[in-house]
Amino acid sequence: MRAMWKGSIGFGLVNIPVRMYVATEESSIPFVQLDKKTNSRVRYKKVSESTGKELFQEDIVRAYQMGEDYVIVEDADFQKAAPEKIDHLEITQFINEKEIDAVYYEKPYYLEPDKMGAKAYVLLRDALKKENKAALGPLVYHNKEWICLIKPLRKVLVMHRLRFTDEIRSEAGIVVPDTAIKPEELKMASMLIGQLTKPFKPEDYKDTYSEKLMKVIEAKAKGKPTGKPLKVAHNATTVDLMEKLKASLNVKHTKKAS
Template identity: 45%
Template sequence: MRAIWTGSISFGLINIPVKLFSAIEESTLDLDMLDKKDHANIKFKRVNETTGKEVSYADIIKGYKVDDKYVILEDKDFEAADAIKTKTIDILNFTEEEEIDSIYYEQPYYLEPDKGAMNAYALLRDALESSKKVAVTNFVLRNKESLAILKPYKNAIVLNRIRWEQEIRDSSALKLPAISKTKIKEMDMANKLIDQLTEKFDISKYKDEYHAKLLKIIREKAKGKLPETPKLKVVHKQSGDLMSMLKASLKNKKKSS
């Protein structure tokens, strides 16, 4: 793996030099975009708006428009905005992980101790493990300030970037049913079904089946076979039908058990 950021964790008066690595890789097929007419590859070019000529990546700079003119920004300008945050994962406080709603979670990264930081890294990791707390931090990655939490994962410290409050859209504009305040028969039946389907979470049980099925369709189409499209059963009926479906779901679960 290649480090995408280097800096240090600020833990009280302790600075722990670390390297940041992406903790995930996408499980998607590498599909190319083609022209519908002749299946030729679609290519994207970085083009000068005035001349129409292609511009090499090395010749591209960044700018911000002010009063119809661009202010050009260099690497030193980004660091000058907050030199400390560009090189430091600053621990702001500690909290219970369950207090952070899952809607805020964005992307996980692995942190690896840099030279001479093994003991300090282990101390922070093990302290997080024993306290059952997560560290709330902020830092700058790719010219963007982010909130994040630090938590132990196996023998590593994981940095999980989380979104700012203002980045979450308000759900009040959605047309949603009111939350029921009375206990109804359907609710009782739904809770029984939830109880039947409740089990200890084991991530290894869940596989990306869509990826494999799509690859199978691609191979069959390569041989000239046309895939069959399954018919989906969508229910639009109200409570009377809900009760019968809940009862049937409970019976199916009992049979499968």
Template identity: 45%
Template sequence: MKAIWNGAIGFGLVNIPIKIYSATETSKLDLDMLDSKDLSNIQFKRVNAHTGKEVKWENIVKGYLIEDHYVVLEEQDFAAAMPEKTKILSIDQFVKEADVDSVYFENPYFLEPQKSGETAYRLLLHALLHTGMAGIGTFVLRESEAIGMIRPYNDEVLMLQRLRFAEEVRDYKDLKLPAAKAPKPAELKMAKSLIEQLSSTFDPTVYEDNYAKALLKIIKQKAKGKTVKAKKTAAPDKGKVVDLMAQLKASLQSRKRKTTAS
């Protein structure tokens, strides 16, 4: 793995030199965009809007538009904005991890201690494990400020969970939500029973990207010249009024049959 950030965690007066590595990778198939006429690859070029000519990477700069005039930014400008946060993620507070709503979660990263930081790294890891807390602070990653939540991934490694700013979460007040009316007691009882039947400990290894596998199977079939037909699926009737009790009963009975069969 390649580190995407080198710096340190500020833990009180203690600095823990660390490297940040992406903790995830995509399972999607790498599909190319092609011209339907001859299946040639579609290329994306960086083109000057006025001349129409392609621009080389070394000639590209970043700028901000103010009153019809671009202010060009150089590398030292980005570093000068918050020099301390480009190299240090200072923990400002500790919170219960469960108190942070998952709507704020963005990308996860693994933290690796550098040579002089192993002891302090282990100390922070075990302190967070024992207290059930997570450290919150801000830092600059890829030319933008980010909120980071440092938490134990397990008893061996710390994880940095990038968080969204509150202003990035949209307000739901414009949605057409159902009126605040309590459900019928019998329906609620059945819904709770169904939830209890389906309850288990979360195991991420149970879930796989089956769509990518099915799509790859189709690709291999087409490569052999076979014709692939999609199975017809019934579309949900959005306008139909459903008998909720009947659906809940059927769901419970179906679950019982599956449990008995297994």
């Protein structure tokens, strides 16, 4: 893997040099766009609004729109807003990870220690494990501030980028009817939850849709017929809710999730 960032973690007065790697990758199939008539690739160009000419990266500057005017923002301007220590994540507090709602998690990254910082890295990792805590701190990366959570995962430290509060949209406007639930319905639903509760094994979950779609594409490339009629799942009604719960409890849930 290629490191996407090199910097350090501040743990009190201890400085831990680290490299950061993307911890995930998309499982979706990459598609390209073609001209329907000629099957040639569709390309996108950056064009000047006033001249209509194509622009290259060296011809482009960043700007912020204020009313009808634009303010050109240069590298020096970003540096003025940067923290005193660049390429540095200073741990500001330790927390119980359960305090953070899942909606705040954005993306995970692996942290690898520099040889000089290996002992301090292991110390932080083992201390977090022992105390069952996670570390929080800010990091400025590519002219954007991140709030980061650091936690141990087996032998490595994983850094999760978190969303800021103002990035979470309000649930106001989402209509949830104030419907009365009967005690026996709630009891039956709790029994179903208990029946389906088991330890989480991430290896049990795979992107089967992409696998099946790839098989369809490969078969189509060979000129073979593909596809089966789709089954439509209709919205459930609440009239027969108890009967559906009872029937669900009688179903043997032996098939692994996919």
